[in-house]
Amino acid sequence: MELVGRTVLITGGARGIGREMARLLTGLGAHVIAMGRDGAQLDQLAAAHPGQVTTYSLDLADPQALDSAIAGLRSSHPELSVLINNAGVQVSADFIAGEAHASLAALRREIAVNLQAPVALCAGLLPVLARHPHAAVVNVTSGLAIAPKKSAPGYCATKAALRTFSRALRYQCEDEAPQVRVLDVVMPLVATDMTRGRGGAKMTPDEAAARLIGALRSDKSEVFVGRSLVLRRLMRLVPGLGYRLLRDA
Numbered sequence: 001m002e003l004v005g006r007t008v009l010i011t012g013g014a015r016g017i018g019r020e021m022a023r024l025l026t027g028l029g030a031h032v033i034a035m036g037r038d039g040a041q042l043d044q045l046a047a048a049h050p051g052q053v054t055t056y057s058l059d060l061a062d063p064q065a066l067d068s069a070i071a072g073l074r075s076s077h078p079e080l081s082v083l084i085n086n087a088g089v090q091v092s093a094d095f096i097a098g099e100a101h102a103s104l105a106a107l108r109r110e111i112a113v114n115l116q117a118p119v120a121l122c123a124g125l126l127p128v129l130a131r132h133p134h135a136a137v138v139n140v141t142s143g144l145a146i147a148p149k150k151s152a153p154g155y156c157a158t159k160a161a162l163r164t165f166s167r168a169l170r171y172q173c174e175d176e177a178p179q180v181r182v183l184d185v186v187m188p189l190v191a192t193d194m195t196r197g198r199g200g201a202k203m204t205p206d207e208a209a210a211r212l213i214g215a216l217r218s219d220k221s222e223v224f225v226g227r228s229l230v231l232r233r234l235m236r237l238v239p240g241l242g243y244r245l246l247r248d249a
């Protein structure tokens with residue numbers, strides 16, 4: 001896929017992997033629409049790439065704010081041809097000791113940001129994307145969708161659901177809008193705010209973003225980045241070992 005002159009929407013585009021994607025995409029001549037809650041970080045991103053970034057400051061867990069943003073995008077950005085569902089949150093919670101019950105609001109927000117928002121964005125924006133001769137939806141998932149860890153059951157479940165959603169959506173596009181590619185990018189552990197304080201070998205966010213952009217430019221529909229490819233192979237050969245390795249990660 002050629003990226004020069006394209007308009008690309010990135011949720012969570014002002015921080016972490018999303019910010020690196022925005023930097024790389026503007027460097028390739030794309031126009032980026034970045035979404036996030038933090039207006040100051042969005043302003044910084046726009047200032048760093050004058051004329052190449054449009055910002056939408058909103059909470060993706062707020063359905064009314066999201067509906068209104070989607071309506072704005074549909075009317076103001078008919079040129080939009082790539083949607084990257086990147087924003088995500090991870091909530092650790094012990095379900096036995098009552099911690100999860102006390103954190104129910106955060107767990108509900110996790111489902112809203114990681115799953116409900118991508119579904120709503122696809123529902124609202126696929127008709128716009130499908131008007132272009134080449135378009136793409138990219139959903140950012142995780143190795144934890146394949147082998148979950150015990151500390152964040154909700155997060156792992158949302159990423160597994162997003163993978164399944166991606167596949168079913170891909171079937172619809174294959175049959176009714178083959179010009180729209182649905183790409184699932186399975187990320188490994190990446191050094192961002194989400195994983196701050198956690199051990200383990202981490203990929204840098206610029207490398208993770210570069211791999212995603214490389215996948216977007218290819219014709220693939222599923223890409224396992226870095227160690228998530230090792231995990232995928234392990235899950236095919238010795239799934240019990242894969243589950244054990246991630247269980248207490």
Ligand SMILES: NC(=O)c1ccc[n+]([C@@H]2O[C@H](COP(=O)([O-])OP(=O)(O)OC[C@H]3O[C@@H](n4cnc5c(N)ncnc54)[C@H](OP(=O)(O)O)[C@@H]3O)[C@@H](O)[C@H]2O)c1
Pocket residue numbers: 011012013014015016017018035036037038039041058059060061085086087088089113140141142143187188189190191192193194195
């Ligand atoms: N880091 C990893 O090891 C790893 C591994 C596998 C998959 N992933 C996935 O990669 C994606 C990017 O993660 P990251 O590591 O870059 O995380 P990050 O540095 O924590 O960034 C998360 C991004 O999501 C946005 N976001 C979170 N809650 C939001 C909300 N309620 N409304 C709007 N935007 C919201 C944040 O923007 P604001 O704070 O401004 O709202 C931020 O831009 C996520 O989907 C994550 O699950 C990450």
